[in-house]
Amino acid sequence: MNKRIIVDTDNGPALIEQIEGTTLQVIGATAVSEISADDNTWSSLHKKLKTGKLDFATVKKEHDISRNQN
Numbered sequence: 763m764n765k766r767i768i769v770d771t772d773n774g775p776a777l778i779e780q781i782e783g784t785t786l787q788v789i790g791a792t793a794v795s796e797i798s799a800d801d802n803t804w805s806s807l808h809k810k811l812k813t814g815k816l817d818f819a820t821v822k823k824e825h826d827i828s829r830n831q832n
Contacts, residue, residue, distance in 0.1 A: 766804060768797050770818035775811055777804070793818060797825050 765780040770793040777797075780786045788794055799807060810816035 766797050766799050767794060768807075768818065768821055769794050774814075775816075775818040775821065777808055777811060779804075795822065797821070799825065 764782050765786075767778045767780055767786065769776045769778060769788050769791045771791055778786065778788075797807075807816065807821065811821075
């Protein structure tokens, strides 16, 4: 099963979908958390982050992410 991950960097947040069986190595991240999101939510997050209408802290709060996994 693929993992959906949100990463915060000095340049802002990014969403990454890690393909099952692959290793993810994030360099330069200030925070990394796995996020549970269905396809529609994932697409909506992409659009909001791309336009600057959402930030890492808000995504963590809205999706009940309590800790970083970095």
